Amino acid sequence: xxxxxxxxxxxxxxxxxxxxxxxxxxxSTQDWHSHGTPRHGALVDFAAxxxxxxxxxxxxxxxxxxxFGQFYFSPSGxxxxxxYWLRYFLPIFVIGLVLxxxxxxxxxxxxxxxxxxxxxxxWPGIAVLVKRIHDRNKSGFLVWVLYGPLxxxxxxxxxxxxxxxxxxxxxxxxxxxxxxxxxxxxLIVAIWFFIEFGxxxxxxxxxxxxxxxxxxx
Numbered sequence: 001x002x003x004x005x006x007x008x009x010x011x012x013x014x015x016x017x018x019x020x021x022x023x024x025x026x027x028s029t030q031d032w033h034s035h036g037t038p039r040h041g042a043l044v045d046f047a048a049x050x051x052x053x054x055x056x057x058x059x060x061x062x063x064x065x066x067x068f069g070q071f072y073f074s075p076s077g078x079x080x081x082x083x084y085w086l087r088y089f090l091p092i093f094v095i096g097l098v099l100x101x102x103x104x105x106x107x108x109x110x111x112x113x114x115x116x117x118x119x120x121x122x123w124p125g126i127a128v129l130v131k132r133i134h135d136r137n138k139s140g141f142l143v144w145v146l147y148g149p150l151x152x153x154x155x156x157x158x159x160x161x162x163x164x165x166x167x168x169x170x171x172x173x174x175x176x177x178x179x180x181x182x183x184x185x186x187l188i189v190a191i192w193f194f195i196e197f198g199x200x201x202x203x204x205x206x207x208x209x210x211x212x213x214x215x216x217x
């Protein structure tokens with residue numbers, strides 16, 4: 001029989017399941033045969049023994065591939081490594097490369113194309129990365145560990161260029177040091193993100209952010 005966990009008390013190690021037959025079944029942790037602790041709302045399969053639930057196994061909810069809008073603009077849910085590289089990175093890289101070639105061949109009038117494209121894909125890049133972070137069962141706010149130093153690097157770079165233009169060698173030197181420091185931090189974090197969220201498999205099975213995007217037995 002299938003049902004949903006409606007509550008679990010970690011102090012007493014007991015909980016309750018609302019069966020799809022409309023009845024309520026009590027259980028204890030000795031009846032739970034899946035990894036982790038029972039979560040409210042979790043879909044389970046169990047055997048009914050009177051008013052008790054035994055042989056309880058958590059069932060993964062079915063993963064639905066996000067639509068174009070959800071994939072590129074919503075930070076909710078999870079995506080796999082293959083979705084990140086093939087559905088996001090590859091097309092963005094190819095389009096960016098083509099625009100750079102057009103800008104190089106088209107003269108000064110087309111120099112702005114790559115910069116406009118980078119602005120257009122800024123939010124989709126964040127949204128997609130957040131979903132990849134979710135796949136590793138980590139908070140999407142972790143994205144600021146990468147974008148925070150990156151933004152500061154850009155700010156100090158602009159400040160350095162302004163100081164150079166104003167012929168303020170002391171100001172340019174100080175701002176240049178901050179630029180180098182935050183650029184190094186950004187590089188270190190980017191390497192970590194590449195390994196953690198670009199190369200490593202996400203949580204096997206459902207996690208706090210949704211079903212597993214990778215089919216498994």
